[in-house]
Amino acid sequence: MVPNPSRLDAALGSQIPVIAPSMLKVDFADLATEVSRLEEAHAHLLHWDVMDGNFVPNLSYGAMLIASVRKRTSLFFDAHLMIAHPEKYVDEYLAAGCDAITVHIEAAPEPAEILQRIRAGGAHAGLAINPHTPLSHLEPWLDQCDLVLVMSVQPGFGGQKFMPEVLDKVRALRSRLAPHVRLSIDGGIGTTTIAAASAAGARLFVAGSAIFDVSDYAIAMRQLEQLASSSLEC
Ligand SMILES: O=C(CO)[C@H](O)[C@H](O)COP(=O)(O)O
Ligand SMILES: [Fe+2]
Numbered sequence: 001m002v003p004n005p006s007r008l009d010a011a012l013g014s015q016i017p018v019i020a021p022s023m024l025k026v027d028f029a030d031l032a033t034e035v036s037r038l039e040e041a042h043a044h045l046l047h048w049d050v051m052d053g054n055f056v057p058n059l060s061y062g063a064m065l066i067a068s069v070r071k072r073t074s075l076f077f078d079a080h081l082m083i084a085h086p087e088k089y090v091d092e093y094l095a096a097g098c099d100a101i102t103v104h105i106e107a108a109p110e111p112a113e114i115l116q117r118i119r120a121g122g123a124h125a126g127l128a129i130n131p132h133t134p135l136s137h138l139e140p141w142l143d144q145c146d147l148v149l150v151m152s153v154q155p156g157f158g159g160q161k162f163m164p165e166v167l168d169k170v171r172a173l174r175s176r177l178a179p180h181v182r183l184s185i186d187g188g189i190g191t192t193t194i195a196a197a198s199a200a201g202a203r204l205f206v207a208g209s210a211i212f213d214v215s216d217y218a219i220a221m222r223q224l225e226q227l228a229s230s231s232l233e234c
Contacts, residue, residue, distance in 0.1 A: 017198055017228035019221045020047040020078055020184070022208035024060060024158045031065075035073050041218035045076035047186075047206045048098070049158075052083040055107050056156035063092035070097035078147075080128065080186065080206075082155045083107065087114045094121035102126030102149050102184075105137050115144045126184070130155060131163050135172060142178045150202070153187030158208040162188030167200040174201025194224050195231035 021043050026034040038046065048066050053059040066077065079098040083089060086103040093101050101118045105127050108114050118125040126147030129138055131154060138148065150169050153160035166185075173183055185202040190210035197205060205228055207220075214220035 015203060015232065017202075017225060017232070018044050018204050019211075019224050019228070020045055020204055020206045021211050021217070021221070022047045022049055022158060022186070022206050024049045025208045025212035028061075031069065032072055035069060035075070037217055039073060039075065041216075041221050043075060043217075043221065045078050045099075046073075048077060048079045049208075050079060050081045050083055050093075051156060055084040055104065056082045058156045063089070063096040066093070066098065067096035076100070078102070078184075078204075080149065081107075082128075087117075090114055090117055091121070094118070094123055098123055100124035100126055100147055102128050102147055104128045104130065104155070105141075106130055106133055109137065111141055112144060115141065119146075124182075128155075128186075129169070131166050135169055135177065139177060142173075142181065145178070145181055147182045147184055147204070148173055148178060149184040149186055149204075149206075151187055152185050152189070152193075152197070155187070160188055162190075162193040164193075164196065167196060170197065170200040170202050189224070191223060191227060194227045198228040198231040 021038055023046055049060055051058045051060040077098045078100045079093050081103050084107050086108050101123050115125040124146035127145050128149035130151050150166055152162050152166045183202045184204035185197045186206035189205045189207045194205055211217055211220045
């Protein structure tokens with residue numbers, strides 16, 4: 001299956017909040033079933049957390065696994081590359097069928113070429129920013145991005161506590177710096193935090209524990225969606 005960027009628009013609508021299940025807490029022994037359960041729960045996309053044990057102190061999976069799941073589903077694939085030297089690997093993620101590929105500004109401080117390569121490969125290009133990195137590092141590249149992912153935990157692990165101080169970044173991006181970019185927030189998003197993230201301007205909400213720690217994924221996702229929708233900033 002080839003990447004199809006227009007499906008992000010279909011998935012996101014204009015300003016409709018979208019929940020992005022993080023494929024970090026799935027049952028990897030039964031991955032195909034997990035993907036079917038998410039499809040049945042009306043997930044629009046899958047968020048793939050790629051960790052290299054170098055850029056972050058944890059190791060997850062890579063392009064081979066994503067490519068094998070690509071054969072089973074047409075869901076939008078949102079790859080979050082928490083890896084050093086992403087320029088060496090981005091082509092593998094394009095070939096694996098990712099529809100959006102996000103690299104960290106801390107791993108690619110001069111990302112123009114990599115963003116251009118992602119777009120040329122037919123995918124949406126995203127930049128992620130860690131909680132303690134100033135927004136000024138992102139600013140020169142915002143007009144070359146389709147997505148910005150604001151980390152609301154230190155990247156590397158699921159199940160961490162949401163850092164409310166990152167909401168200032170979300171607000172600045174939304175209101176001033178990048179009002180047209182799809183704003184994603186990742187880490188500690190759940191029923192007690194999603195409303196604040198939505199009110200600040202996030203529209204794509206990555207959630208791991210808040211979905212996979214609940215037995216019914218559909219109920220978990222619907223509740224998050226409702227909380228996000230009822231708190232949209234004006
Ligand atoms: O990028 C990530 C971690 O680096 C994950 O997407 C994130 O942690 C999701 O998990 P949770 O919702 O449990 O915080
Ligand atoms: Fe992530």
